[in-house]
Structures are given as C-alpha cells and as structure tokens.
Amino acid sequence: MSAVRNVLFIMCDQLRRDHLSCYGGRVPTPHIDALAARGVVFDHAYVQSGVCGPSRMSYYTGRYVTSHGATWNRVPLSIAEPTLGDYVHEIGRSVALAGKTHVMPDDDGLARFGIAPDSPRGVRLRAGGFVEVDRYDGHLPPGPESGYADWLRARGYAGADPWHEHVIAAADGGRVVSGWQLRNAHLPACVAEAHSETAYMTDVALDWIRAQRDAPWVLHLSYVKPHWPYLAPAPYHAMFRGADTGPIVHGPQDGTADEHPVMRAYRRHDECQSFGREDVARHVRPAYMGLVAQVDAHVGRLMAALEADGRLRDTLVMFTADHGEFLGDRGLGEKELFHDEVVRVPFIVVDPDERADATRGRRDARFVEAVDVVPTILAALGGGEAPYRCEGRSLLPLLRGEAPGAWRDAVYSELDYSFRRARLVLGRRAGECRGTMVRTAEWKYVAWQGFRPQLFDLARDPLELRDLGAAPGMDRVRADLHARLCDWLATRRNRTTMSDAAIEARTDLHRRFGIHIGIW
C-alpha cells in the first residue's frame, strides 16, 4: 500500500444496500465483500435524493439538492455548479467517465455565456466536467456518446436498435418478449453475459485504465445496473428463486387512510401497482438479485486486473450507489421517498495509504453523505481542503483513524415529485411538491409541503413501519426535528462567490479601504 495515485469511483444504479452480503444481504457478493475487507464499510451512508438525477448531481457537486438545484431527473445541472471533474481539472488532472451520469446539459447556460456546445469547454461543461470515455445512461438505447451499440453489432447483434432487440429482449419459447414487462423477469436476456451492459462497461474501464500506462488517473465507473429493465443474462437470470428473496416488509399503515398522502399517491404509480402484488415482487426479485451478483462478478474481474497490474497499491476505490429500491417492500416499487431501502446506500472506501491500515476491514457507523465524495477525492489527490461551496466533508480522517473533530449527527435528503403522477393525484402544482428528510441517530423526520410530516422512531422501529407523523404526544419531537430542517435550510452554501474564510479575513476592515463610517 502507498499514497493515493489513482481514484476509481464505482457507482451502481439502484443498488439496494441490504442485498450485498457484506451488508447482511442474501446475494453473495464476494468481490464487493473483498473491498470491504480491505477498506471501511460505512453503515449509515445516505444519498441526498432517492432518485438518480438529483442524487448524482449531489455526488458530483458535493452539494445538497437545494443548493445545486437539479431537483429531479432531466433537470439540467446549471453550468455555474462546478463538479468533481471541474475541481480535479483545477489541480491539473481530469476525471474520466465510463458509464452513467444522468447529467443533463445546461444549454441555456452555454448560450448565455456564448460557449459553443462543441468547443472543448462546451463539451466538458455539457458533460458535467467529466471526460467521457464512454457515456451510457442506460434505460434507453445507447446514444452516440457510447460505443455500446456498435460494439454489440460487431458481435453479431444485428438491427437498428440492438438494445431493444437483444439486451432487454428475452425469448419466451419462440416468441421475443420485452424486458420492460415485469412478467418476463424470469427469462434470460437475449444478450450473452459477456456482452451485457455490465460486462461492456467493465471492459471499457479496464481498457481505459490500461491505456493510461504509467500516468495517474481518476475514473468514474458508473454501472447502469441493477436498475430496470429487470432482465439478467444467463446464468444470472436463474441464480436465485422466489424462495431466496426473503421477507417482504409491510407496515400497518401501508395503503390505509392513516398512511401519509404522498405515500398513498405514489401507490398509484405503475411500478407500485405492480410491485404491490407479492407475486410480482417474488417474480422480479430473483432477476434483480442476479443483476447484483453480476455486478459483483465484474467488480471482481476489475479488481483482479488492477491487482495484476499493481494498481491496488495506489488506487483509492469507492463503491456506492445513487439510491436503492423498494422491490415490493411496503407494497412499493422503484425508488424516491425516504425509506432506508432507497436513501441508505452501500458505501465502501478502500484507501491504499498506509495511514489507513489501522481501519481496514472496519465498519464505521458514522453518518456519511453523497456530498462527501467530492471533498474526499480532492483530499486524496492532494487538492487540499474542499472548495467552499462544497457542503460535504472529506472522509479521509475517518479512513485514516484521525479525529475529524465533531462529526455530523444528522443526514439530509430531498425529493421534488413535481414530475410524477403523484402530483396529479394530489392536485398540486409543480413547485409545491417538495419533501425534505432529516435523519438523526434516533429519528427520521420528513417535512412535506402542504401535508403533515412523517416521523419514524428508529430506536424502536428500525424498519420504519409505523409513521408517527400525526401521532399524539410527539409534538415536541416533531418541532425539534422541523427546527433542525429549518436551520439546515437557512445555512446552505448559497453565497457561492465568496467564502467564509475570505470574509473572516476582511471583517470590519472598511477603514483600511478608505471608508470611514460614522466617525465624529
């Protein structure tokens, strides 16, 4: 082990923490577990939003959703928001991308500043600061930013849209059926495992890493799985059965009039209508578990190659997810909202620095947030303190057994469901659909615009089965947590053009600049 020279920041899409064996899950994930053994497993890592776009923008900017403003999928990230790639660029390096970012280009911003979209600066800004080796966001046919479609064709997957025709297609007897339909989740995908999305992007990453030869590198490898469509290639499609899928959790208030109105509205979404049926959840979970096992296998392939090349010695590896998913728990499907199935994610960091030797294999119960990734990577690369506008903290002191001063005692997550059918169900306007969560050691509290809050007593009810948001006798708890949320909102880093440090260096110095106020 030696100093950090490279960074490999691996993200999975929609990977549920409690499915990994190192987090007590039912999917054997020996290769991810091996990362855990070499690094630190964070047990309380939370994303800033339970949906891809805003969560990733927090990972990439080091800022909460209310600060970066890209509140849901497909909302462009303002080009005024510097990203991990931009910060690393400032210290003379770059962040390569293989896979998904969900960054939507801020073309209005480019136009405002007269930046040609195809200029080097325009290309970088449109990509959220990443240098795109191969960008592929998944859940739609690969676009021109990805080589996947051509790569598939070169391997015999013919057709105008090999993704729809092979990758998310399955053969049901003689009939080709679609992976969009949950009923087909038990079938193998019409793509060989070695040609699947996960395999392809691992190949891209490995080829790119080897092409760097002796140059140090930073790579964001961002898998689009185990996100839907829920269709695994053989043999992963058949690795698990319904009986392997474990309990399905239901709370006493699920779907009743006592349930929170936003939760009830979410039940009207297609994915909740489907996953609300236990037979559907039992039918789909094995495919999801297979996709998780497949990701693990490719993480293993990647790590083996790094080890063979001597790169494990000098590469910081982070492994996490943009959010989890319900998979039928609570009668819900998919993601969003604020239950732990969605907002609490796997988060493992392997720091090759010898100062981290003391923590290898440890579990750390302290709160970690997605916004910590930017400060951590910058610190690991010798970039010093995080930029002022970053709202997260470097995890290096935790990894290296240092005393980081007072650590945070709460995490925050946000949702803007303006884009969702739930808004229509509830008869609300866009802009009236925000939820904000604070989770402390004891409580999870969610404030909703226009509705009562949600409250869970995590000590007595760790599965969050009983919503105390309207329960009598809890007024004081709710008020205290609401006050925490308000204080948090009131202290966001909205003064982005001048740091606190710069202000402290010039406080009360107007006389020095020739301004003499109020002297007799």
Place this chain on the structure above:
Amino acid sequence: MSAVRNVLFIMCDQLRRDHLSCYGGRVPTPHIDALAARGVVFDHAYVQSGVCGPSRMSYYTGRYVTSHGATWNRVPLSIAEPTLGDYVHEIGRSVALAGKTHVMPDDDGLARFGIAPDSPRGVRLRAGGFVEVDRYDGHLPPGPESGYADWLRARGYAGADPWHEHVIAAADGGRVVSGWQLRNAHLPACVAEAHSETAYMTDVALDWIRAQRDAPWVLHLSYVKPHWPYLAPAPYHAMFRGADTGPIVHGPQDGTADEHPVMRAYRRHDECQSFGREDVARHVRPAYMGLVAQVDAHVGRLMAALEADGRLRDTLVMFTADHGEFLGDRGLGEKELFHDEVVRVPFIVVDPDERADATRGRRDARFVEAVDVVPTILAALGGGEAPYRCEGRSLLPLLRGEAPGAWRDAVYSELDYSFRRARLVLGRRAGECRGTMVRTAEWKYVAWQGFRPQLFDLARDPLELRDLGAAPGMDRVRADLHARLCDWLATRRNRTTMSDAAIEARTDLHRRFGIHIGIW
C-alpha cells in the same frame, strides 16, 4: 398618456421613506410628491436586505438574497444570475446605467467560462447586465467607469482626487476638513451645488436621454445620495436646523440586557457609537435632510426636462431606494437590521398607460418588494410574464386597477452580518450570522442564527419599540411566524434550469419517451 415606451428607474441610496413629504416627512419634496400625484404611492414597500449590495442585487435580479447569493456588500453577483439588463437584452433592448449599482464582478465566473473581461459579453456580465453610461458607486473616489473626476477637473476642481479634495471636503474657517467626520456635517461642501454628485448624475442622465432622440430607452438612474458622507453643498447644507429634525425614537429595551444580542453588538459599531449620542444625530440630520431636498430638486429638473420633451407621456417612472437609515433612532446609525427605518422604503410608480389613469394619486397599502421591479419593467415593456427564476411579481395589475389574484400577505428581508464587527463582538464565525425577517400585516418576526428571535406587534406597537422575541405567552405567534419563514425558505426558486410550467407540461409522460416503468 400612452403606452409605455421608456422606463426610468430611479434609485436613491439610503433614502429614508419617512423623510419625504408625500410619506408624511419633514423634508418638503414637491417634485417627488408630484410623481406621487401622477402615480401610485406604495405604503408598504420593503427591500430584501437593509444594505446596498444584497438589496440592489434583489432589485436587479428579481430574486431574494438567499436565492441570488450576494449576501452583503462586495460579494460578487454570480454571472449565472441573470439581471434586469439581461432580461431586457433578451427582448432586443438594453438597460442603460447612470450612477450606482454596487455590482461586484464575478471574475472567477468569467474565468470558468473563458469569457474575456474586456469582450462585449465580459463587459456586460461584469456590469451586471447594464450598459454603463456612467457608473459611479459613491463613497469612494470615482473610478474610470465614471466621467465625474475629469468633469470636476474641467470645472476647476484641481487635484489628483477631486472627490476627497472638494466634493466631500468642507472649509471650516481657513482649514479644509473632511466630510467623513460627522462633526463637519453642518458645513457646506467645497463643491458647488451644480457640480455635486447628484447634479452631475442628473446631467448625465438628461444628456443620455436626449441623445436617444426618437429611440425608446430604459435607464437606471441611481443616485449615490443621501448616503454618507453627510455633507451637502450650499444652500442645502443650511436648509434645515436641529430643531427641524423631529423626534428621535428610543425603545425601552435599547442598549439594555433585554435587547437582542445582535442589536447590542451593532451598538459597538462606530456609526452607532456616534449616532447613539443625540447631539450627533441632531447635528447630522440637517445635512441628510438637505441632501434629500437636493435629490428632490434634481428629480424636479429631470421631470421638467422630460415633460418639455414630451417624454412624460410614454415613460414609466419608478422611484425608490435601496434601503433607509436609522439617523440616531433607537440609538443606532446607518442601516442593516430589520426596523422600518431601514427596510421599508419609498416606492412610487408612474405608469403612463391610460389603463393606469384610475389609480393616479392613489396610495396602495399592499405589500411590495424589491423583487417586483424586474417583473414590472419586463411586463411594461411587453416582455410578458416574468422569467421563472424571478421571485417577484409585476405591479402593473395594481397600477392598472386590475384584480391580480391573491396578493402576497408578507414580505421578507435578510441580513448576513458576517462582514461586520458585530460578528467579532458576538464571537461567531462567518456563515453563522444570518438573520431573516418576515413581516405580515400584524407582525414583524426576525429569526437569527444562534440567538432568540425578534418579534414586534405592529398593531399595538407600530414603531417597533418593544421586542417580544422572548416575551412569555407569545410562543404560538413565534412558532407560526417561524414556520412561515421555513416554508418560504423551502420554496425558493432554486431549480433555475427548468420552470414549473415546463414540468407541468411533461409530468408523468415517461412512456411517451419510450420508458416503461413497472408494467406487468
């Protein structure tokens, strides 16, 4: 009267509302009163911060301070914040500037986007979107963006720094003394009235307007007075006496241990040390009043010229201030904090459109905020609805006697005293120094980071003499107002790259884009 063709947006610096005769004040201001007679006088107009920089950035962006982020003087306005000038530019016109803006250029932003500071775009962005005819921020010698220093020299005011040597200098017997010192406020400035800052900028404005000939125009005429240094040219220096200055207001808690800690800390500032002495307040107020009378005279000169040119018929005139000042009331000097002397400003609008004939000479008690200026000007110029990110509302419906739907029932103002000695007095870090005010019809409530709130019962205590922030029996009132503040904070327009309307047009339409989530 006819349709709006031109806009004249006049701002005074540090002009206290209750000093104008049309607001019941002791300074006869016949020319401003004439505007009032032709237009609508808003009785409850509030600025978004009681200090130049953040207040003006709200006037210029149509956004609250927490949204635009320029929280105090000298904090650059992010170039990602479009301004009045930018919006007007988008409809093919421009906003000229004569006077002060206090916009600090966001040079880091320019560098990020590769915009040369001296390129046309760079010049416009650095100027906050204004086309600078003559930019002069006052309180320091005029820089190269203003012609004032050369203009003075051409009129015989010799020296390297004619501002210090003449404009804010006075002759006390044979000795030249400085206008920085309050003790000299009774003396006439060493500049002729016709060559004073207010006269100069009126000349600049008039020359520019006439140079437009038949072309329509938008001008921001932004006087640096009656802001300090408190030195009026003859005859205005001697127009008022101490006996004319009216009562000085003191609350029972002023300076006592019961007073709010932030208020007490402000008393340690030089200006409060000085203005806390009644003799100083009585000594300075006449000069301030003279400066107000002088502004009025030049407004009269300007309006007479516009009338002679036929421009009153087609020019929308707005007259307001960036904030007021204490002038010794409460034992305080200068500005900041949240009392009405500071945050409630004069606000008069003359709309030449015949649809506004019915409201001429009226007083309107509805709440108006600085953020309303951008939407109002855009609407008047036919620019349609305000851009989504604007947080204010057009006042045209109020001016034209239309029913604007539910109007706002509260106003908001903010302060970041990180830059001030008060922070050091209170032993706080930058970033821990925010105050946020909500003012409803009945109450004014200020939440302070780290301290108890302030609360004033405006029905029983319109002068805000008794702070009920710690008074017993008021918990419910405070909680309700605090909740309003939280709700307000949680609904800021931080999603700047996509509007609510755009979201409403695409809600729940993922299937249309080929994404089929959760179907059986």
